[in-house]
Amino acid sequence: MAGPIFQALPGFRDFTPRECAVRNYLFETWRGVARRFGFVEYESPILEDTGLYLKKSGGELSTQLFRFEDQGGRDVTLRPEVTPSLARIAAQHQRDFPKPLKWFEIGQCFRYEKPQKGRGREFHQFNVDILGEAGPSADAELIALAIETMLSFGFVAGDFVVRVSDRKAWTDYAAANGVPEERVTDFLSIIDKIERDKPEALAQKLAEFSLTPEDVRGFIADPANASAAYLAIQEDLAARGFGDFVELDLSIVRGLAYYTGVVFEVFDSKKSMRAVAGGGRYDTLIATISDGAADMPVTGFAMGDYVIRNLIEETTHAAMQMEVWLQRNAAACDIYVVVADETKRAESLQLVTSLRRAGISADLPLANAKVGKQFQHAEKCGARFALVVGAEYPELKLKVLASRTEESGYASTAIDWLTDRLLQPDGPLLA
Amino acid sequence: MAGPIFQALPGFRDFTPRECAVRNYLFETWRGVARRFGFVEYESPILEDTGLYLKKSGGELSTQLFRFEDQGGRDVTLRPEVTPSLARIAAQHQRDFPKPLKWFEIGQCFRYEKPQKGRGREFHQFNVDILGEAGPSADAELIALAIETMLSFGFVAGDFVVRVSDRKAWTDYAAANGVPEERVTDFLSIIDKIERDKPEALAQKLAEFSLTPEDVRGFIADPANASAAYLAIQEDLAARGFGDFVELDLSIVRGLAYYTGVVFEVFDSKKSMRAVAGGGRYDTLIATISDGAADMPVTGFAMGDYVIRNLIEETTHAAMQMEVWLQRNAAACDIYVVVADETKRAESLQLVTSLRRAGISADLPLANAKVGKQFQHAEKCGARFALVVGAEYPELKLKVLASRTEESGYASTAIDWLTDRLLQPDGPLLA
Known part of the structure; x- marks a missing residue:
């Protein structure tokens, strides 16, 4: 009997030529859209000081890190996301570039999770950010880029929708309803799980703030609660012919604590309502990462390679477009x-x-x-x-x-x- | 005073937009040449089972590993090179592809070394391999690709030279001079350091094999010691119009123990005589990695991004070509x-x-x-x-x-x- 043959680690992929060609199709589409929108490419290091990830956001990802001590005794981590590195680089180099900075990165990220269909321990992520512009036109530009990315993959109206919300609407609501400022983050994390929590659990959590599920559901359902930023974004996207792709959905607050304003998610509108991409505004992160040495408003979003690839393969017209590309580009x-x-x-x-x-x-x-x-x-x-x-x-x-x-x-x-x-x-x- | 600002780890690079554009110029040139030669792209995982690297070659790189235990208790390592992964993947998938396999990868590798000018703790490497063809025509094809890569970067005759050797010539010499078979690897590592060792040290090491520096220098200097494979490669490259780029240099044996036959290095022929790329035949590695479950002859070479970039920047005509590309491609x-x-x-x-x-x-x-x-x-x-x-x-x-x-x-x-x-x-x- 032959001895054991080495395998790829669980959750890691071997990109044999066909798989690598699919990867290149995603990368070239991402890169092409970003360039058409006037974004320039950067790349941050795959390995960083662990402190960068712990500092960022209260460490939501801290249990999933590939973290170790290097030969020089440094506490280092394979990047679980690229946003903290972007904030670090922007803080260091902010004077070198005209504002706003429109930057994108296509990078591999690593999270120690249970591998399952549609999720590995490594994945590629398309990250797009606008730094130095605080107005809603920057959020609209990003959402337009997310929409154009979907159209460039061959998706059409009806295949997907962008749901937009604004954390400001929620912080205003919280203030108006007597939620103490230091507990707003806890309150938002209840809203974040509103669709996943059991009714009793939700009611119990909200009771701590003297609120009921009916109160918050009523707030979410009322279009009059759209923020001024949302209305400006809707008007901007309508001028671009993209108005029908966007809808208000105040139930979206996004998990990570660092978001400060407009947040959005691109959803597959068939079947499973998976989030294909998501992002939002994080105006205080650069100041946090740099301990106040730099300060710039930022809005950004990310799209991973697993979900978009599955969605392409399940959607006939998008799958055919990819197949044509592969035939032309994957030949030896x-x-x-x-x-x-x-x-x-x-x-x-x-x-x-x-x-x-x-x-x-x-x-x-x-x-x-x-x-x-x-x-x-x-x-x-x-x-x-x-x-x-x-x-x-x-x-x-x-x-x-x-x-x-x-x-x-x-x-x-x-x-x-x-x-x-x-x-x-x-x-x-x-x- | 502001608090500390995070920095990139020592030896790791932030690719800000201009640096990223230079990186893309290298990648697109490498990818373009490989495709013109009928090679298809693959990508191996950045993180692998440490055993894969220790098994391969007696562990020349084992002191330079970014090695750690993951959350599942696995002994894992950031890849210091991609060849062991290629051997692993080829062993697993050998029946899925028509032979010969012509595969290339552009991948980042990690070695814990002292960072210095022209060398970091991470670097990108262009890896090109032909699997399943034992004859010298495969080595010639690879050397031709290495030459075309240099020409595609704008280098011309006189800027570089490919020095070709053959470990078989040395194993024949060792046998004829009574070097015991189990000590041939030790003998070759003396030859590998012949230009770097002090005369007394060299003489002392060779004395163990009852040989003198004059003996081995005489062998190196005599063109009659060219192997049959070398002569076939020279003839093949002459037919392609590349004969003048190649010369016999038996002093080259390459450090890694796994090479089995023809080896070569591309040298900068100006100034410093740096090796820009190197490779050779390693016909037994797939059998070693797979414990005999698979067996295929392989010949391959690699080019890193640090040296080629420096050489481009130091060579006016190559630098100008890159500058023109950057102006066209790095605009926002x-x-x-x-x-x-x-x-x-x-x-x-x-x-x-x-x-x-x-x-x-x-x-x-x-x-x-x-x-x-x-x-x-x-x-x-x-x-x-x-x-x-x-x-x-x-x-x-x-x-x-x-x-x-x-x-x-x-x-x-x-x-x-x-x-x-x-x-x-x-x-x-x-x-």
């Missing part, structure tokens, strides 16, 4: 050079080198093989064309693998011929 | 919409939304600002054009920021107009 090469006459290997090597130099993805067999096997390999690689180098060299045959049609040309003009041919569809040329 | 947006009349904000939002939807990178001020300040911001962002929305809307003015020339057009046809305009150079149109 566009042109496979078939060496039909092994005495022409040197010529084949020269040809494939000039094609690659000209920017064409081209490959050839590394060892002598039967022509039939070479054609099989070309198809397995996903190549569009087989370029046959045989005894008649410098004349070459080009076989279109999808249509099984054939053309011919010459080695001396191969670059122009094939560059042009790759821009055309795969069918036979018109007679 | 191409078109900055100047809201010259705040009553036209809704129209401006609609316009910028339609431009972004059409794939154009466009931005606008999030708050009311003076026109002069908006133009300043447009220039700071690196925009090529300012598109002015004013009282005369739907007529629009387009200012070319580099040449200070101006054109006009209409909102209704803005997408076609600007798409076309972005494809043209920045100067004024011919009269």
